[in-house]
Amino acid sequence: MSQDDAGVDLETSLGYLLKEASSSLRAAMEAVLRPLGMTVTHYSCLELLAQRPGLSNSELARGAFVTRQSMNVLLQALERDGYVTRPAEAPVGKVLPTRLTPKGRRSLAKASAAVRSVEVRMLGGMTQAEQSAAYASLQSMIRSLRD
Amino acid sequence: MSQDDAGVDLETSLGYLLKEASSSLRAAMEAVLRPLGMTVTHYSCLELLAQRPGLSNSELARGAFVTRQSMNVLLQALERDGYVTRPAEAPVGKVLPTRLTPKGRRSLAKASAAVRSVEVRMLGGMTQAEQSAAYASLQSMIRSLRD
């Protein structure tokens, strides 16, 4: 339990709060995706492909915040199980554009609904103005850290 | 490029932005802690102990957002290298209260300054009001997800 509050207070650190929120969100997403046999990175990859068909392995990796090596392992599994397709040879350069299969699209539909319910729950106690403020705040943090 | 399909729009999703911000913060922290030979979890553990001396392994794990098994291996390494101390036997129950050594405190001092500089940079483009709004928003999200 909590004792004395001497020293720097982690409870008032935006960085700590950011990590806590992100951790909570990930846990909630894992909870709803597990019954569907899907991980968060798994879902993220499919969602990215739905919105931007033809994304390459490296681009997917950046979008899902993992290394391109990790994403490659995932893509090989997704391709083997018939969720995505990649051409055997690169149309141009070395980039292999990836696309969802109908099976992948069906799988994503259920996962997307589950994830959306989590996000709705997360935003439940916030007004529209508060959501906009949160959006602007997060973007500001990202922008400041990018340099 | 805005696209209106059935899926979650990643560009406007607060969840995605939250993950992006958290990822950026972690990367920035890793960058400044690496020269000090320290990882983020490593630092988090020391910072927690500085603010709440006598924290147990499980409590440290929850505070650093890892499992108690992971925290245990970290604590064993920190104890072996002389950054923290734990009694050989539990004063009460099974809980082993952990404390920083002077060496641990010195190590933390440098790391803490580095991390603080990152947080200052992250908050650079925000007004005081925006920081308060961000704080309230994140707490609201955490609260909503806790149920």
Added chain:
DNA sequence: CACGGTATGTCAGAATGCTGACATGAGTCA
């Protein structure tokens, strides 16, 4: 007092992600 329910510390194996490295292709510039 006895009893479940909960929490803790710890060990072992498995899974996941990362770092390092290599070859290849595209773009840049002198």
Added chain:
DNA sequence: TGACTCATGTCAGCATTCTGACATACCGTG
């Protein structure tokens, strides 16, 4: 054209974290 730089896909090895499991200690209720 040739050299240089950068990005990509991929393989291999390593590190870190997690899952599963066990024994133990506290606490509430009956």
